[in-house]
Amino acid sequence: MSAIVATSTAAAPGAAAQAGIEPLLRVEHLTMRFGGLVAIDDVSFEAKPEQITAIIGPNGAGKTTVFNCLTGFYKPTVGRLTLNAPHGRFLLEQIDGFRIAQRAKVARTFQNIRLFPGMSVLENLIVAQHNKLMRASGFSVAALIGVGGYRRAERRAVELARHWLEKVQLIDRADKPAGSLPYGGQRRLEIARAMCTEPVILCLDEPAAGLNAHESHELNELLLWIRAEYKIGVLLIEHDMSVVMGISDHIVVLDYGRKIADGNPEQIRKDPAVIRAYLGEAEEENLPPEVAADLGLKK
Numbered sequence: 001m002s003a004i005v006a007t008s009t010a011a012a013p014g015a016a017a018q019a020g021i022e023p024l025l026r027v028e029h030l031t032m033r034f035g036g037l038v039a040i041d042d043v044s045f046e047a048k049p050e051q052i053t054a055i056i057g058p059n060g061a062g063k064t065t066v067f068n069c070l071t072g073f074y075k076p077t078v079g080r081l082t083l084n085a086p087h088g089r090f091l092l093e094q095i096d097g098f099r100i101a102q103r104a105k106v107a108r109t110f111q112n113i114r115l116f117p118g119m120s121v122l123e124n125l126i127v128a129q130h131n132k133l134m135r136a137s138g139f140s141v142a143a144l145i146g147v148g149g150y151r152r153a154e155r156r157a158v159e160l161a162r163h164w165l166e167k168v169q170l171i172d173r174a175d176k177p178a179g180s181l182p183y184g185g186q187r188r189l190e191i192a193r194a195m196c197t198e199p200v201i202l203c204l205d206e207p208a209a210g211l212n213a214h215e216s217h218e219l220n221e222l223l224l225w226i227r228a229e230y231k232i233g234v235l236l237i238e239h240d241m242s243v244v245m246g247i248s249d250h251i252v253v254l255d256y257g258r259k260i261a262d263g264n265p266e267q268i269r270k271d272p273a274v275i276r277a278y279l280g281e282a283e284e285e286n287l288p289p290e291v292a293a294d295l296g297l298k299k
């Protein structure tokens with residue numbers, strides 16, 4: 001990923017520059033109930049454009065449920081989810097779930113990798129551009145007979161896919177089945193697939209899960225580079241504190257479905273409620289060492 005390193009260090013716009021800027025995403029009073037279970041309880045937060053906003057919290061805190069509400073997998077029980085995209089303002093909770101990716105340009109990856117394992121690496125990125133290609137075909141047989149507009153759209157789709165395969169260092173594996181990639185490669189391919197939809201906000205659900213330290217470092221570089229180069233917002237759910245503390249501009253902490261803290265990494269590190277949430281009733285010794293170190297509890 002060394003090609004990425006050279007351009008990855010550009011900082012996000014500073015706090016002063018960001019002050020007064022309309023948030024890219026505004027979540028207001030989000031509540032999600034499953035029968036008697038309140039998975040998300042009146043959560044509000046904002047994500048600024050060109051920033052990496054992490055959503056962290058212990059297992060079952062409600063992080064993935066927030067993503068599922070934002071991306072249309074769940075219809076929130078209560079709440080307003082406003083996306084102020086360059087191409088318009090969208091109330092996500094009012095859009096049919098299956099239209100959110102295309103209309104509002106919200107892209108996501110999944111905690112459990114969801115690629116098409118039997119399709120080639122390149123084909124996985126072409127499929128991600130299906131909507132664009134269908135529009136170019138005029139929803140007709142144009143795709144079958146390969147008329148001009150469709151041909152051009154198809155060429156552009158392949159170019160974009162190859163561009164992203166180079167960025168995530170998978171271009172040499174373009175023709176191999178996606179399922180044959182090592183785990184880290186599949187994670188990078190998922191990010192490339194999301195980016196092929198040209199999102200305004202990229203939601204990543206535990207992208208570092210299962211990665212070794214070197215791969216996590218490369219992931220950090222990739223995400224910083226995406227933020228700097230494409231000027232999109234990134235929402236990140238992650239348990240790996242080296243990733244969260246290393247690249248986040250802003251962190252929202254959930255516990256039992258409620259927001260317990262909201263601030264920059266320095267503020268979150270010192271927040272007693274966050275430390276308590278991770279410690280629970282247990283002793284400090286029970287905290288995973290990397291979490292303790294990042295929260296400043298242990299050297």
Ligand SMILES: Nc1ncnc2c1ncn2[C@@H]1O[C@H](COP(=O)(O)OP(=O)(O)OP(=O)(O)O)[C@@H](O)[C@H]1O
Binds near residue numbers: 059062063111
């Ligand atoms: N479809 C569903 N039906 C019933 N309960 C659900 C559903 N989805 C999530 N939950 C519950 O909502 C709560 C929050 O789950 P969620 O997956 O959002 O947590 P999380 O913070 O992402 O956890 P983890 O870090 O373990 O992935 C959990 O108690 C979970 O069991």
